[in-house]
Amino acid sequence: MKKLAKIAAFAMAALMAVSAAGCSSTRTVADIQKDGKLIMATNAEFEPFEYKDGGEIVGIDIDLSQKIADAIGVELEVSDLAFDSLISALQSGKADIVAAGMTADAERRESVDFSEPYFNASQAIIVSVDSDITGPEDLADKTVGVQLGTTGDQYCTNEDGESEYTVGGVTRYSKGMEAVSDLMTGRIDAVVIDNFPAQKFVENNPDAIKVLDTALTEEEYAIAVPKGSTDLLEQVNAVIQELKDSGELDQIISQYISAE
Ligand code: ARG
Secondary structure (H helix, E strand, O other): OHHHHHHHHHHHHHHHHHHHHHHOOOOOHHHHHHHOEEEEEEOOOEOOOEEEEOOEEEOHHHHHHHHHHHHHOOEEEEEEOOHHHHHHHHHOOOOOEEOOOOEOOHHHHOOEEEOOOOEEEEEEEEEEOOOOOOOHHHHHHOEEEEEOOOHHHHHHHOOOOOOOOOOOEEEEEOOHHHHHHHHHOOOOOEEEEEHHHHHHHHHHOOOOEEEOOOOOOEEEEOOEEEOOOHHHHHHHHHHHHHHHHHOHHHHHHHHHOOOO
8 A cells, every 4th residue: 555655645746746837927938839839918009019900910019029939930829918917917827928019117027027128119298289288397287198007107197206297187098099089089188108109190190189299208118028937038039139130120110110
């Protein structure tokens, strides 16, 4: 019977090891290769970085992630989620990377690891063409729309009290487009969102809205991976470096952003 007990103990230990591995949220590059796909989570409401064109999700971040999947030798699977659930998707193992025009900031660095930056951005202010708002100082008694969980949300909500300008009130939307619609119907006075999506919204509605000249922040976009995913992060950084050196990153970007 001693032998049986030993086998039982061994089986128990094996089972625990398997379930522990199953719970682990970090997949190594080898795990991803075994699975045959890289799962990239994003929020496809952010033209030109990720947006829907017909039924398809396209954009700079999709092309960039495709390059990473190619380098690893697997398929790319794009998972379209709410922006404010992207970090937890990484933490729970539902995604391997997040590419979502995500700003690498100190708060997020506590929960995820970021690649080298691949794009410089800022927070822009959109107002209606006939607005009396001419700069950030005019927002003090105005209602501003933001996308939930973004750096624009953080800036306007100003929980840490560090924002240079304060706003009268904040309305949060799950999609930037919903904020822009409310701006155009006069429900809110301004929208604070990243400069390139802001530019796209204006291009699509040039008679109704405009972007102000003053930027509120300077930010850098980077790809996020689960904390401690060292080999995946190295792989992602190697691809970004290669794309920068070869000029391919600029090529990808110029397909979506016209240089004016
Ligand atoms: N850069 C901003 C941030 O990191 C906004 C990103 C929004 N991205 C998106 N795919 N909706 O908070």
